[in-house]
Amino acid sequence: MSGFDDHLAGGVTTLCRAWALRRADGLLRGFTDHDRALSFDGIDFRPETGMSASALVQGAGLAADTSEALGAISDSGITEAEIAQGRLDGAELRIWRVNWANPAQRALEFRGRLGEIRRDGTLFRAELRGLSDLLNRPGGRVYQKRCDAAFGDARCGFDASRPGFxxxxxxxxxxxxxxxxxxxxxxxxxxxxxxxxxxxxxxxxxxxxxxxxxxxxxxxxxxxxxxxxxxxxxxxxxxxxxAGCDKRAETCRLKFDNFLNFRGFAHLPGTDWLMAVPRSGGA
Structure with missing residues (x-):
């Protein structure tokens, strides 16, 4: 942020936004709402997408930071195919406020991920979710008969790459x-x-x-x-x-021989048992 505060205090500013978008597969691209390309931190920021953002709502508490990005779908920028394929789902996003006359003067304005993406003709609208949004995810476990582990993860413990699976x-x-x-x-x-x-x-x-x-x-x-x-x-x-797993205890034991790592509650009583009431009559 060297000199950036002085530039803001000078009265006459040359500001724009720069975006760095990293997909889940590691592809990193840069965009800017300036009319010329910018470059810093080893990233080239291109202006062809016409991307812009609404006012960023940020707070000092744990409420999620929110905003919305608007851009054009094009072969040189965000493409229709990668939106349809879900390649942008959860993509990491950083936004800077930059002095385009001297890109060394900049401030990181937002860091988070892309949320819901909607098509609007030849444009797309993407929800921006700040880092605090991760705190809104439910945690803990649910008591249920079926396993709540993802097949092949650390809690499951099964090596899904084994021959035959x-x-x-x-x-x-x-x-x-x-x-x-x-x-x-x-x-x-x-x-x-x-x-x-x-x-x-x-x-x-x-x-x-x-x-x-x-x-x-x-x-x-x-x-x-x-x-x-x-x-x-x-x-x-x-x-x-x-190979597929239907999360049942029988499948875990017979198909994968992995019952020791079963993460459900196989002997949990069902709803019929819970609703049963005593009745008079013969034994």
């Missing part, structure tokens, strides 16, 4: 939300149901989708997704299929 195969054809593989060997029908399909290469590399149904039919394996992957998936695209 993760398979990588070339795609034969994609029809909407159904993926066809010319592969009938390996696990039985339903093995990958409630698992996930991950795209390894091609235009959709890095994208994934939950699997609704997995079955063998007509000499092929058909994998039906809950929603289509928003990317071109030409024949030959390599996909990784991860």
């Amino acid at each position: 993760t398979e990588t195969w070339p795609l034969a054809r994609a029809e909407g939300g159904t993926l066809r593989f010319d592969w009938t060997e390996g696990p039985e029908s339903g093995w990958f149901a409630q698992g996930r399909a991950e795209v390894i290469d091609g235009p959709g590399a890095g994208l994934s989708a939950p699997i609704r149904e997995d079955r063998l039919a007509d000499g092929a394996r058909l994998v039906e997704l809950w929603q289509p992957i928003c990317a071109d998936l030409p024949p030959g695209t390599m996909l990784r299929l991860v």
